[in-house]
Amino acid sequence: MAEKLLEVKNLCVSFKTRKGVVRAVNNLSFSINHGEVLGIVGESGSGKSVSMSAVMGLIKDENAEITGEVFFNGEDLLKKSDEELRAIRGKDIAMVFQDPMTALTPVYTIGWHIREQLQLHSDISDKDAKARAIELLEEVGIPDPEKRVDQYPHEFSGGMRQRAIIAMALSLNPKLLIADEPTTALDVTIQAQILDLLERLRKTYNSSIIIITHDMGVVSELSSEVLVMYAGRMVERSTKSSLFANPQHPYTKGLMNSVPRVDRARTSRLETISGQPASLLNLPSGCAFRNRCPSAHAACTEQPTFISDSNGYGAACFLLTEGVRS
Amino acid sequence: MSQEILRVNNVSRIYETSGGSFGRKNKVSALDGVSFNLVHGETLGIVGESGCGKSTLGRIISRLDTPTSGEIIYKGNDIAKKSLSAMRPLRKEIQFIFQDPYASLNPRRQIGAIIEEPMRIHGMGKDERRARAHELLEKVGLDKNSYEKYPHEFSGGQRQRVVIARALTLKPELIIADEPVSALDVSIQAQVLNLFKELQDEMKLTYIFVAHDLGVVRHISDRIAVMYLGKIVELGSVEEIYNNPQHPYTKALLSANPRIDQSAKSTRQILTGDIPSPLNRPSGCSFHTRCPIAVPECSTREPELRRIGAVDVACNLVV
Ligand SMILES: Nc1ncnc2c1ncn2[C@@H]1O[C@H](COP(=O)(O)OP(=O)(O)OP(=O)(O)O)[C@@H](O)[C@H]1O
Ligand SMILES: Nc1ncnc2c1ncn2[C@@H]1O[C@H](COP(=O)(O)OP(=O)(O)O)[C@@H](O)[C@H]1O
Ligand code: SF4
Numbered sequence A: 001m002a003e004k005l006l007e008v009k010n011l012c013v014s015f016k017t018r019k020g021v022v023r024a025v026n027n028l029s030f031s032i033n034h035g036e037v038l039g040i041v042g043e044s045g046s047g048k049s050v051s052m053s054a055v056m057g058l059i060k061d062e063n064a065e066i067t068g069e070v071f072f073n074g075e076d077l078l079k080k081s082d083e084e085l086r087a088i089r090g091k092d093i094a095m096v097f098q099d100p101m102t103a104l105t106p107v108y109t110i111g112w113h114i115r116e117q118l119q120l121h122s123d124i125s126d127k128d129a130k131a132r133a134i135e136l137l138e139e140v141g142i143p144d145p146e147k148r149v150d151q152y153p154h155e156f157s158g159g160m161r162q163r164a165i166i167a168m169a170l171s172l173n174p175k176l177l178i179a180d181e182p183t184t185a186l187d188v189t190i191q192a193q194i195l196d197l198l199e200r201l202r203k204t205y206n207s208s209i210i211i212i213t214h215d216m217g218v219v220s221e222l223s224s225e226v227l228v229m230y231a232g233r234m235v236e237r238s239t240k241s242s243l244f245a246n247p248q249h250p251y252t253k254g255l256m257n258s259v260p261r262v263d264r265a266r267t268s269r270l271e272t273i274s275g276q277p278a279s280l281l282n283l284p285s286g287c288a289f290r291n292r293c294p295s296a297h298a299a300c301t302e303q304p305t306f307i308s309d310s311n312g313y314g315a316a317c318f319l320l321t322e323g324v325r326s
Numbered sequence B: 001m002s003q004e005i006l007r008v009n010n011v012s013r014i015y016e017t018s019g020g021s022f023g024r025k026n027k028v029s030a031l032d033g034v035s036f037n038l039v040h041g042e043t044l045g046i047v048g049e050s051g052c053g054k055s056t057l058g059r060i061i062s063r064l065d066t067p068t069s070g071e072i073i074y075k076g077n078d079i080a081k082k083s084l085s086a087m088r089p090l091r092k093e094i095q096f097i098f099q100d101p102y103a104s105l106n107p108r109r110q111i112g113a114i115i116e117e118p119m120r121i122h123g124m125g126k127d128e129r130r131a132r133a134h135e136l137l138e139k140v141g142l143d144k145n146s147y148e149k150y151p152h153e154f155s156g157g158q159r160q161r162v163v164i165a166r167a168l169t170l171k172p173e174l175i176i177a178d179e180p181v182s183a184l185d186v187s188i189q190a191q192v193l194n195l196f197k198e199l200q201d202e203m204k205l206t207y208i209f210v211a212h213d214l215g216v217v218r219h220i221s222d223r224i225a226v227m228y229l230g231k232i233v234e235l236g237s238v239e240e241i242y243n244n245p246q247h248p249y250t251k252a253l254l255s256a257n258p259r260i261d262q263s264a265k266s267t268r269q270i271l272t273g274d275i276p277s278p279l280n281r282p283s284g285c286s287f288h289t290r291c292p293i294a295v296p297e298c299s300t301r302e303p304e305l306r307r308i309g310a311v312d313v314a315c316n317l318v319v
């Protein structure tokens, strides 16, 4: 009974800028089921954050154009009013960002933040809300929650702030948690605590999680499914195990090989992807990876289509259709 | 015969900050009795969590900061207390590379001028400077016409190449790189790491390489120093540290590192608690508040860094 919780169809996001139109997200289609964890990877600027902000209805830029469909529980979020979206955000879909400070107002206590979140979506007294806030802080592993609930964000360490935000995000048992680089600003030992927490929550509430990260290790720890983006497009979609065992797209292969891995023999040189990260204002025609791809050939001046199986797993590269193996 | 280039002896750095009660100053012990040596041509990697003193150590060795106590013996001379002017000739030899390739380049100056700046300060002639700048651009893999460009025209990886080129202008011997690849995408990070290695082989450079990514540090280093709250808690060869860690903190750090290969997942150990503040350093072994094997004695007895087997370890229980 793999019921789809979120289904994104042909999502496009472009921004009009003085230097031209930036197509930040191009024809993105994917879905996620209940209880699944989807990792989104790709270099910076590849459209990870913009696509998720679009899903959440958080792009407020006047110069932005968003097209496509985003079905959540069968309803198209892109057709909803701001007010309707506000009701869904926080309650059904929650978001955790990279920098915990941006999500917290310094002049209010941690307890106030959680209470606000609760009272925005439900009829709950101040007293009950505070009790629930303490419960939530305890659940995310904050010591002395009765004391901590009355403290201000600056009195928390980075890891504790991130946990407090996760507590806020979880306050209403969301069906979907979107976490945009939630551990990038944290130290590894604290990162391990947060990843462990996310994993426990998924198990407890059967929530789905979309985690955006550039860290292949984090993807591997947490997710069951992976989506790889390059220059605004999905270039590969697969299960975690097949992605690591048998990456299809040349960019994915390059990405995996350039990570210095603790679990592999040391080499004197790392494999690299040649060239520079893609600039959306200056992409090559056809396959955007063409100017860096070791397998680029004549056909690549056209845009490769995304070839997928019935599960939506596949890649966008001519090598797949031509049956050529690089 | 390997030749010692640097010996750091019992170096401490205490910062005084405002904010103590009754107008008293708070004392932050950012470095506490750090000692190690460095052999010509090797790379010492420094790992540890945020605030443990990695950058402070780097700044002190390159004398961008002065230690509160201790010695820094560079090629036989103690430079710990040398004045700015007395340090000047040594600035050529010891270079510091900052973490952020965006912040460390002046946006209003062309790349050529940026690279030539240290040579200008050291009184090199214009033609010589220009020739050397072009040579260095090529060496770090940048196009010749980069000379006339401005920093904003470059990507992060390219800017870090410019920063490296600038550090190489005066033919340094010791380069202290503070998280030089942390801000870069993995594919670009790999290019820059390869560049560091190529330059080392070619120019016989000695590196102190600070990073928090355990894969990166392992890749680049010959030896590793693991720091916790201003102290080195374990020091040894890459092989020993990664294959046979001794200190409980080193073990926890390695185990917390998210692994691509999930087959070993069951052995994962998660430390509880937060990283303590150096403002309020726990007594005894400062790791005792999080250490999974701590015994009561650990909160009073401070372990010393001593040689045990093939590594140096600071733990009361490792014998
Ligand atoms: N100028 C200063 N005045 C007061 N405290 C300082 C100063 N510089 C550093 N510190 C403190 O010294 C400690 C060590 O700082 P340092 O910058 O060396 O950490 P680090 O290991 O490089 O951390 P990160 O991984 O976050 O870069 C920290 O507690 C820091 O707040
Ligand atoms: N408001 C905006 N106006 C113009 N361009 C934007 C805007 N927001 C994002 N972009 C561009 O969209 C692209 C994708 O950005 P983003 O999704 O943030 O990347 P990432 O994958 O690093 O999260 C980038 O090239 C970025 O510069
Ligand atoms: S389509 Fe061509 S250029 Fe693009 S990834 Fe495939 S082989 Fe490389």
Ligand code: SF4
Residues within 6 Å of the ligand: B247, B248, B249, B285, B286, B287, B288, B289, B291, B292, B293, B294, B295, B298, B303, B314, B315, B316, B317, B318
């Ligand atoms: S001295 Fe004690 S607390 Fe410190 S690392 Fe060793 S066992 Fe743990």
Ligand SMILES: [Mg+2]
Residues within 6 Å of the ligand: A048, A049, A050, A180
């Ligand atoms: Mg982003």
Ligand SMILES: [Mg+2]
Residues within 6 Å of the ligand: B054, B055, B056, B178
């Ligand atoms: Mg630092």
